[in-house]
Amino acid sequence: MRKRLILLALALLLALSACGRSGGEDVPPETSAPASESPVEPSAEPTSEPEVYDGPVNPLTGEPMDEAWLHKRPVAIMLNNLREALPQLGQSQADILYEVPAEGGITRMLGVYQSVEGVGRIGSIRSARPYYMELALGHDAIYIHAGGSEDAYAKIKEWGVASLDGVRGPYMSNTENGNLMWRDPQRRKNYSLEHTVVTTGNAIIERFAGYTALRQEHPEGYVYDMSFTENGTPAGGASAEKITVPFSNYKTGVFLYDPDSRKYWVEEYGAPYVDGESGEQVAVTNVVVIKTACRNTGDRYGHITVDLSSGGTGYFACGGKVIDLLWSKSYPDGQLEYTDLSGNPIVFGVGHTYVNIVPLDSSVAFE
Numbered sequence: 001m002r003k004r005l006i007l008l009a010l011a012l013l014l015a016l017s018a019c020g021r022s023g024g025e026d027v028p029p030e031t032s033a034p035a036s037e038s039p040v041e042p043s044a045e046p047t048s049e050p051e052v053y054d055g056p057v058n059p060l061t062g063e064p065m066d067e068a069w070l071h072k073r074p075v076a077i078m079l080n081n082l083r084e085a086l087p088q089l090g091q092s093q094a095d096i097l098y099e100v101p102a103e104g105g106i107t108r109m110l111g112v113y114q115s116v117e118g119v120g121r122i123g124s125i126r127s128a129r130p131y132y133m134e135l136a137l138g139h140d141a142i143y144i145h146a147g148g149s150e151d152a153y154a155k156i157k158e159w160g161v162a163s164l165d166g167v168r169g170p171y172m173s174n175t176e177n178g179n180l181m182w183r184d185p186q187r188r189k190n191y192s193l194e195h196t197v198v199t200t201g202n203a204i205i206e207r208f209a210g211y212t213a214l215r216q217e218h219p220e221g222y223v224y225d226m227s228f229t230e231n232g233t234p235a236g237g238a239s240a241e242k243i244t245v246p247f248s249n250y251k252t253g254v255f256l257y258d259p260d261s262r263k264y265w266v267e268e269y270g271a272p273y274v275d276g277e278s279g280e281q282v283a284v285t286n287v288v289v290i291k292t293a294c295r296n297t298g299d300r301y302g303h304i305t306v307d308l309s310s311g312g313t314g315y316f317a318c319g320g321k322v323i324d325l326l327w328s329k330s331y332p333d334g335q336l337e338y339t340d341l342s343g344n345p346i347v348f349g350v351g352h353t354y355v356n357i358v359p360l361d362s363s364v365a366f367e
Contacts, residue, residue: 060095060114062228062350069115071217075204076136078145079109080126083269085195087276090122098135100357101294103302105248110135119201120277125181128152131306133161137333140218146197149303159332162214166197180207225335232286232349233319240322242367243287245356253356255287257320285351290314290327294359318349322366
């Protein structure tokens with residue numbers, strides 16, 4: 001009897017359960033609300049530090065360079081700057097360009113190359129003067145020229161200059177690439193003969209390989225004392241977005257700052273200063289002006305002397321700003337040293353430098 005009552009009770013419970021469903025639709029079972037969770041944030045992408053270059057750098061520019069060139073003596077090449085001899089060739093790839101007065105108010109450049117790898121034609125190459133050799137000696141450089149004043153030839157012997165001369169030395173050819181230097185056949189069509197001497201980076205590399213008697217590396221422990229920083233804009237500098245550098249009544253140089261490239265674009269003779277090999281206007285990171293005594297020797301050629309050993313004042317411009325500087329150089333083979341007026345060494349911006357050496361009365365202007 002008891003068992004029968006239990007079965008009846010179970011049947012009744014099932015019937016009541018069925019009555020609790022509306023319209024025959026299933027009612028989902030009640031579930032407890034999930035515990036609240038903190039939102040999961042996507043993991044941040046790993047940040048990487050910018051790579052810092054710690055390899056060999058060009059001692060004349062602060063730029064990365066092949067270690068094979070690091071301890072080699074640079075090459076210093078005399079460059080013609082007469083208006084009728086333009087355009088120059090390959091000067092835009094010089095690490096440092098020196099422009100200095102010569103006789104008659106003209107100027108010439110000395111292009112200093114730590115490496116000539118990949119450099120095309122360089123020229124036109126002209127004759128030596130003692131003060132250009134002083135600049136070359138300051139870099140322990142190998143000096144390439146075509147001819148020279150008698151005083152220059154005397155100083156080559158006296159100072160032991162590593163001179164490769166295309167006039168009194170066995171380094172010239174009338175055939176293209178026939179020697180270290182040659183008369184460029186293209187320039188011979190339109191230029192006077194003295195404006196046609198050229199070389200190339202490849203010719204220098206190939207010929208130097210056979211010049212076993214020529215010392216081609218710096219002595220052990222040699223250091224060129226030039227410091228660089230990525231942004232060389234001098235602190236407290238005055239505005240120098242345009243620099244005008246008069247050398248003489250014949251020649252004035254102009255440097256125009258471009259903030260996008262952070263370089264100075266160079267002009268001369270009222271036009272862009274163009275590299276005839278690349279077709280590009282010359283641009284440099286640093287502009288230096290040093291003032292010194294330039295005196296006429298009184299000889300029949302109008303040759304001058306340029307005092308590079310007494311020191312003096314000048315200017316350093318980078319990043320569109322300029323400060324005064326002091327310069328010094330030991331005679332004849334010391335490096336040019338530059339400091340600010342407090343005696344702190346000038347720190348250059350990474351890149352190429354243009355050094356203007358002008359008479360004491362030159363009215364250099366900054367805008």
